[in-house]
Amino acid sequence: MVYSMSGFIKDTMKLQNLLMILMEICLILEFILLFSRIMRSAGKWKIAISSAWLVVSFLFMVGLLSDHQHRQDDLPYDPILYSFPIHVLVIAVILLTAYLILAIRRERKEYSNTLSPWSVYEAVNNVPCGVCFSDALGRIILSNAKMQELCRILTGNYLQNFEIFRDAINSAPVQKNIIKLNSDSNVFYLPDGSVWMFQEYQLKEPDLKGYVQTVAINVSEVYYNNEKIKSNNEKLEQLNRKLEEMYEKIGDEIREQETLAMKMKVHDNFGRSLLSIRRILEKKEEPDNMREQLENLKQQVYILTSSTADNKEDQYEDTEKHARELGISIQIQGNYPDDLIYRRLTDRALRECVTNCARHAHGTAVYVEIKNSRDGYQIQITNNGEPPSKNAKEGGGLSALRKAVEAEQGTMKTFFEPAFYLFLNFPLKE
Structure with a gap:
C-alpha cells in the first residue's frame, strides 16, 4: 500500500521530536485545564471531558514514544502509527494546543467572575x-x-x-x-x-x-487620638482654671480702679469748687458763679453722703432731675422708707440704676416697686433697656452700694438674666 504522505515511523527524527514536544505541552495544558475545572467546581460533565482528553492524549503520547524508541534501536517492530501521516498529526496537535490555550483563558475568566470556596x-x-x-x-x-x-x-x-x-x-x-x-x-x-x-x-x-x-x-488610630484628646482636655481644664482666677483678679482690680478714679474725681471737683468759692468770697471772681459752684459742691456731697436734700420729697425731685438729664423716666410704685438712712440708700440705688440704664442698657425708663411690710422694706428696681451681656457682674458702683446696704443690716441681690433686677431688703428698726 502506497501513501502520498510519509508516516510517522518513516519521517525524520527532528519532525518526530517536534511532534512529541508539542504533545508534552498539550499534556501540561490539559492537566492545567482539568485542575482549574476541579477547583472551580465547573460541573461533572466538563470535568469528565477534560479527564477523557487527558487520558487519550497520554495514550497517544505513549504510542509516539514507543514508535520513536524502536526507530532509534532499528529492531524488528510493528509500528503503532505506521499508517498515520506525520504532517496531519502535527497539524492536529497544533490545533489541540490552540484549543487548550483558549479553554484555559476562558476558565480563568470564569474563575475570576465566579464565587468559589x-x-x-x-x-x-x-x-x-x-x-x-x-x-x-x-x-x-x-x-x-x-x-x-x-x-x-x-x-x-x-x-x-x-x-x-x-x-x-x-x-x-x-x-x-x-x-x-x-x-x-x-x-x-x-x-x-x-x-x-x-x-x-x-x-x-x-x-x-x-x-x-x-x-x-x-483601633490604634482611634486609641491614640483619644489619648491626645484626653491630654488636650486636661490642658484646657487647667487653662480654664487659670483664666477664671485671672478674671476674678481683673474684676477686683477694675473695681478698685473705679473706686480710686471716683475718689480722685470727687477730690478734684471738691477742691475746685471750694477754691472757686474762696476766690468769690475774696472778691477775686464774679459773684454770679457762686450758684454754679454751690450746685457742683452739692453733687459732690451727694456722692459722699448719698443725699442732696433734707426731706424725702426734695430728695426724689433731685434724683428725678438727674434722670431727666440722662433721658430716663422714673416710675415708682409705693413710698420711700421713712427711715433717713434707708431713704438715702434707696435713692443711691435708684441713682446707680438710672446711670447703668443710660450707660449700659440704653433704656428710657426705670421701674421701682417699694413694699412696706411687718418685716421691713422690700425694694425692686429694673429697667426697659437691653439685657445684660453674658457673664455680667457687678461694677464698682453696685459693689459699693452692697457694702453700704450690708453695713445697715440689709441685704442686696442682683440678677442679670433674663433681665437686670436689683432687690433691696431693709429690716424694720425699733
Missing part, C-alpha cells in the same frame, strides 16, 4: 482585620492569616480551637508585654504598639444557626 478564602485572607468562623463545638471553619497571627501573639499558639482562644481574650493574656485596656470590649495593647479590639457575633441566619463570627479590628 477558594475565592472566598482568598478574599477573607487579604482583609486587614482578623476574621474567624467557628461552629457550636468550637471547631474552626474559616480563619484568615491575620487572626492566626493575633492568636499566636495572645496565646503563643496558632488558632486550633475557638474555645481556647475565647478564654484567652476574655481573661488575662498568656504572653507578656500585652496589656488588656478594656475588659468589657476586649481591647489589647500589643508589643508592637498596635491596639486591637475583638468582637464576637452569633450568626442568626437559619442556615448558619450556631455558628460564631469573631472579628479583630485595629
Whole structure:
C-alpha cells in the first residue's frame, strides 16, 4: 500500500521530536485545564471531558514514544502509527494546543467572575482585620492569616480551637508585654504598639444557626487620638482654671480702679469748687458763679453722703432731675422708707440704676416697686433697656452700694438674666 504522505515511523527524527514536544505541552495544558475545572467546581460533565482528553492524549503520547524508541534501536517492530501521516498529526496537535490555550483563558475568566470556596478564602485572607468562623463545638471553619497571627501573639499558639482562644481574650493574656485596656470590649495593647479590639457575633441566619463570627479590628488610630484628646482636655481644664482666677483678679482690680478714679474725681471737683468759692468770697471772681459752684459742691456731697436734700420729697425731685438729664423716666410704685438712712440708700440705688440704664442698657425708663411690710422694706428696681451681656457682674458702683446696704443690716441681690433686677431688703428698726 502506497501513501502520498510519509508516516510517522518513516519521517525524520527532528519532525518526530517536534511532534512529541508539542504533545508534552498539550499534556501540561490539559492537566492545567482539568485542575482549574476541579477547583472551580465547573460541573461533572466538563470535568469528565477534560479527564477523557487527558487520558487519550497520554495514550497517544505513549504510542509516539514507543514508535520513536524502536526507530532509534532499528529492531524488528510493528509500528503503532505506521499508517498515520506525520504532517496531519502535527497539524492536529497544533490545533489541540490552540484549543487548550483558549479553554484555559476562558476558565480563568470564569474563575475570576465566579464565587468559589477558594475565592472566598482568598478574599477573607487579604482583609486587614482578623476574621474567624467557628461552629457550636468550637471547631474552626474559616480563619484568615491575620487572626492566626493575633492568636499566636495572645496565646503563643496558632488558632486550633475557638474555645481556647475565647478564654484567652476574655481573661488575662498568656504572653507578656500585652496589656488588656478594656475588659468589657476586649481591647489589647500589643508589643508592637498596635491596639486591637475583638468582637464576637452569633450568626442568626437559619442556615448558619450556631455558628460564631469573631472579628479583630485595629483601633490604634482611634486609641491614640483619644489619648491626645484626653491630654488636650486636661490642658484646657487647667487653662480654664487659670483664666477664671485671672478674671476674678481683673474684676477686683477694675473695681478698685473705679473706686480710686471716683475718689480722685470727687477730690478734684471738691477742691475746685471750694477754691472757686474762696476766690468769690475774696472778691477775686464774679459773684454770679457762686450758684454754679454751690450746685457742683452739692453733687459732690451727694456722692459722699448719698443725699442732696433734707426731706424725702426734695430728695426724689433731685434724683428725678438727674434722670431727666440722662433721658430716663422714673416710675415708682409705693413710698420711700421713712427711715433717713434707708431713704438715702434707696435713692443711691435708684441713682446707680438710672446711670447703668443710660450707660449700659440704653433704656428710657426705670421701674421701682417699694413694699412696706411687718418685716421691713422690700425694694425692686429694673429697667426697659437691653439685657445684660453674658457673664455680667457687678461694677464698682453696685459693689459699693452692697457694702453700704450690708453695713445697715440689709441685704442686696442682683440678677442679670433674663433681665437686670436689683432687690433691696431693709429690716424694720425699733
